[in-house]
Amino acid sequence: MRSPILRFCLKMLPILLALLLFVASIIMITHELKAHSLQSIWQYLSTISKGHKLTAIALTGFGYLTMTGYDLLGFRYINQSLAPAKIALTAFISYAVGNTIGFTAFSGTAIRYRFYGTWGVSKLKIAQLIIFTHLTFWLGLFAVSGVVFLVDPLSLPAILHLPFKSAHPIGIIFLIFVSIYFVISVFGKGSLKIGSELIKFPAPKISLASISVAALDWGLASAVLYLLLPVGHRLSFPGFFGIYILGLTAGLISSVPGGLGVFETVILLLTPSTVSNADVLGALIAYRAIYYFLPLIVALILFMVREVQQHRMK
Numbered sequence: 553m554r555s556p557i558l559r560f561c562l563k564m565l566p567i568l569l570a571l572l573l574f575v576a577s578i579i580m581i582t583h584e585l586k587a588h589s590l591q592s593i594w595q596y597l598s599t600i601s602k603g604h605k606l607t608a609i610a611l612t613g614f615g616y617l618t619m620t621g622y623d624l625l626g627f628r629y630i631n632q633s634l635a636p637a638k639i640a641l642t643a644f645i646s647y648a649v650g651n652t653i654g655f656t657a658f659s660g661t662a663i664r665y666r667f668y669g670t671w672g673v674s675k676l677k678i679a680q681l682i683i684f685t686h687l688t689f690w691l692g693l694f695a696v697s698g699v700v701f702l703v704d705p706l707s708l709p710a711i712l713h714l715p716f717k718s719a720h721p722i723g724i725i726f727l728i729f730v731s732i733y734f735v736i737s738v739f740g741k742g743s744l745k746i747g748s749e750l751i752k753f754p755a756p757k758i759s760l761a762s763i764s765v766a767a768l769d770w771g772l773a774s775a776v777l778y779l780l781l782p783v784g785h786r787l788s789f790p791g792f793f794g795i796y797i798l799g800l801t802a803g804l805i806s807s808v809p810g811g812l813g814v815f816e817t818v819i820l821l822l823t824p825s826t827v828s829n830a831d832v833l834g835a836l837i838a839y840r841a842i843y844y845f846l847p848l849i850v851a852l853i854l855f856m857v858r859e860v861q862q863h864r865m866k
Contacts (some may be wrong), residue, residue, distance in 0.1 A: 557594035600780055608842050609777045613679045614848055615772035619647045621765035622688060626681040629754050632673060641854065642667040648851035652844045660685075664853075670862065684754060691759060692766025693735055697801050698726035704794040706822060719798055734759065770797060776843050777819075780835040782827055 627634055646660040661682050668678050701723025755763075763822070772842040774796035778789055799818035809813050816836050823832050 560827075584643050596782070596828075596831045597838055600835075600838060601783075604779045605838070605842070608779045608838075609846065611772050611776045611779070612843050612847065615769060615776070615843070616644050616647060618769045618772060619643060621769075622685045622762065623681065625688070625758055625761055626684045626764070629684050629758055630677050630680045632677050632681075634668070634673065638667070638671055641858075644847075645851040645855055646848040652848040657755075659756060667858075688754065688759065688762035689766070691730065692763050692769075693804065694726040695730045695763045696767050696770060698723045698730060700794050700797045701726070704791065706794055706798055718796075719833060752816065770800065773843060777835060777839045779840075780838045781823075782831045782835070786826060787824060797821060798822065 553574050573710040617640070620643040623639050623646075624636065627639060642664060646663045649663060650660040662683060665675070665678055668681070669675065673681075696794060699721040705718045705720035705723065707718055734756060737753050737759055771793065772792050777787070777796060781787070781792075795818070799815045799822075802818050803815035816833075820829055820832055823829075850861075
């Protein structure tokens with residue numbers, strides 16, 4: 553049996569690693585901010601064309617619309633009917649809030665219980681849906697990242713203190729997890745009965761559809777940041793997509809809300825030296841504003857409007 557001290561240390565290890573990763577990222581970004589004046593960063597923000605900004609906003613809208621696919625597939629999985637507009641509204645608010653403030657397991661869960669519950673979906677069905685969306689999200693992350701890291705095994709920044717010098721081994725590990733998942737999905741016939749409900753493993757078709765949603769989701773998200781980078785940066789979109797996916801993966805694994813700091817560090821370190829770090833920081837600030845804070849503002853407005861409507865109905 554493990555001693556209480558050993559069990560405590562094992563529980564604290566992921567938290568400590570996430571904290572160390574976050575601190576290292578903040579140090580890196582602080583160093584870059586010292587090396588470049590805030591004026592030069594803001595100056596770059598003013599040079600981003602209006603067309604690129606509007607296109608980035610449009611792609612962000614399509615991206616969040618794509619995210620609703622996780623919930624739409626989830627309702628198919630739990631065999632529950634609900635108007636697509638209601639699913640889209642709930643999913644958008646959940647992802648907009650969860651992506652920005654983090655703690656998606658709590659913030660997104662609370663919103664889904666609040667909205668779907670008032671529309672007659674049972675708590676057990678909502679719980680199944682939440683488990684499905686989280687499971688398929690990580691499945692999509694492992695599948696897309698695994699393929700990208702195999703095709704383009706990027707060198708990992710030393711500041712991240714990871715045991716690999718290249719993303720290639722990470723890609724192999726991720727695809728092994730995905731393979732195990734599909735083996736269980738195809739050959740595993742087990743199910744769990746809770747009350748009158750039978751919880752089954754998602755069918756392979758639904759899982760494959762979830763991976764497609766994830767690929768499109770992150771393709772649109774990376775396109776937003778790609779558009780905001782300096783014109784003439786000589787970085788192909790496929791090449792940049794690998795950098796973006798690595799930053800996204802590091803940010804998600806770090807458990808830092810929105811991957812703040814960790815994501816930026818990876819992008820800064822892996823973007824070619826031909827692009828000024830001040831310009832990259834400016835692009836990252838614009839990306840955070842468009843892809844995270846703008847949807848959050850819209851989501852909060854929609855949430856308040858719906859709460860007022862519910863109050864009037866009561």
